[in-house]
Amino acid sequence: MSVDISLKGQFSKRLLSWYDRQARPLPWRETRDPYKIWVSEVMLQQTQVRTVEAYYGRFIGRFPSVEALARATPDEVMKQWEGLGYCGRARHLHQAAREVVERFGDRLPDTLEDLISLPGIGRYTAGAILSIAFGKPEAVLDGNVIRVLSRIFHVTDDVRKSSTEKALWSLTDSLLPKRRIREYNQALMELGALVCRVRNPACSECPVSRMCEAKRLSIQRELPVKSPRKPVPHYQVTAGVIRRGDRLLITRRPPKGLLGGLWEFPGGKQEPGEKLEDCLKREIREELGINVEVGVHLTSVEHAYTHFRITLHAFECRYRGDRIRLIGADAYRWILPRELDRFALPAADHKIIALLKSRKYGGME
Numbered sequence: 529m530s531v532d533i534s535l536k537g538q539f540s541k542r543l544l545s546w547y548d549r550q551a552r553p554l555p556w557r558e559t560r561d562p563y564k565i566w567v568s569e570v571m572l573q574q575t576q577v578r579t580v581e582a583y584y585g586r587f588i589g590r591f592p593s594v595e596a597l598a599r600a601t602p603d604e605v606m607k608q609w610e611g612l613g614y615c616g617r618a619r620h621l622h623q624a625a626r627e628v629v630e631r632f633g634d635r636l637p638d639t640l641e642d643l644i645s646l647p648g649i650g651r652y653t654a655g656a657i658l659s660i661a662f663g664k665p666e667a668v669l670d671g672n673v674i675r676v677l678s679r680i681f682h683v684t685d686d687v688r689k690s691s692t693e694k695a696l697w698s699l700t701d702s703l704l705p706k707r708r709i710r711e712y713n714q715a716l717m718e719l720g721a722l723v724c725r726v727r728n729p730a731c732s733e734c735p736v737s738r739m740c741e742a743k744r745l746s747i748q749r750e751l752p753v754k755s756p757r758k759p760v761p762h763y764q765v766t767a768g769v770i771r772r773g774d775r776l777l778i779t780r781r782p783p784k785g786l787l788g789g790l791w792e793f794p795g796g797k798q799e800p801g802e803k804l805e806d807c808l809k810r811e812i813r814e815e816l817g818i819n820v821e822v823g824v825h826l827t828s829v830e831h832a833y834t835h836f837r838i839t840l841h842a843f844e845c846r847y848r849g850d851r852i853r854l855i856g857a858d859a860y861r862w863i864l865p866r867e868l869d870r871f872a873l874p875a876a877d878h879k880i881i882a883l884l885k886s887r888k889y890g891g892m893e
């Protein structure tokens with residue numbers, strides 16, 4: 529996939545002039561602060577711009593600098609991130625902020641090597657920070673750019689293969705113009721988001737349509753080629769609403785792993801042949817070293833994560849007074865139902881709480 533030099537000049541010229549007219553006024557486009565651009569890039573991974581807009585301002589308001597984020601507790605960070613999903617991103621962002629303060633004296637580094645040495649920063653995020661914040665000649669390759677390039681340059685190999693990804697990185701690198709890298713990279717991503725859309729590419733509005741092979745061959749919708757993903761597994765999971773007087777027990781998940789650092793009703797995944805009630809008793813014993821009596825089934829909710837789905841079954845449980853030991857959980861609290869809002873919880877637990885509130889269960893409102 530080599531690019532002819534005259535085509536390269538025309539490509540960036542057309543793209544930039546389109547971007548100058550059409551770029552959306554997004555809050556993170558009003559700054560060159562590397563920290564703020566980093567936060568926006570992390571939030572935008574697998575999340576829609578409209579959703580990120582709501583979170584970005586609040587997050588930056590609460591943690592206006594890398595030092596402020598580094599000083600925060602994991603619970604404070606998780607609370608601000610709650611509802612945005614993929615909370616491993618928040619955990620990495622927080623760890624990386626602490627590393628920046630320790631290793632680079634409060635300023636985000638400005639080299640690819642240093643940036644990708646930080647938790648949660650891969651080549652794409654590093655390229656975006658370096659080009660957008662520092663104006664350095666680094667390329668980007670996200671889902672939008674993959675789609676645009678595959679269509680224009682007629683890339684018919686499976687883009688999920690690492691060899692194709694490597695070739696696309698070389699292609700995007702070779703297309704970088706000499707000037708206005710900051711705007712050029714954003715223009716390329718904006719074209720994918722607004723015009724060269726997944727299902728419905730608006731080729732008649734596209735500034736580079738004359739160079740597009742997929743359009744010439746009328747195969748826009750067939751590109752990029754992606755091998756099918758494996759079927760998504762579906763797990764049955766239990767959660768115990770354990771009561772002691774007017775208080776409820778919540779536990780915090782260990783910092784690493786899925787939903788790390790979030791608070792939840794304790795419980796876990798059903799094993800083959802196990803009854804839901806037995807699963808819940810076993811999980812609570814393994815996590816907290818206590819035996820509970822499992823009572824009525826309260827509700828069941830569905831939730832989809834990136835690589836699997838769950839049905840979460842909530843049961844009321846009676847606490848028998850045993851001493852709690854933190855075996856599989858990181859912390860626990862007995863809280864009043866009205867205090868639930870202060871803790872960052874997974875989306876599936878929020879669904880349970882919403883249902884319990886709608887029934888005014890146990891004084892919840």
Ligand code: SF4
Pocket residue numbers: 676679680723724725729730731732734735736737738740741742743748
């Ligand atoms: S012409 Fe159509 S398919 Fe080609 S880059 Fe533009 S929008 Fe995408």
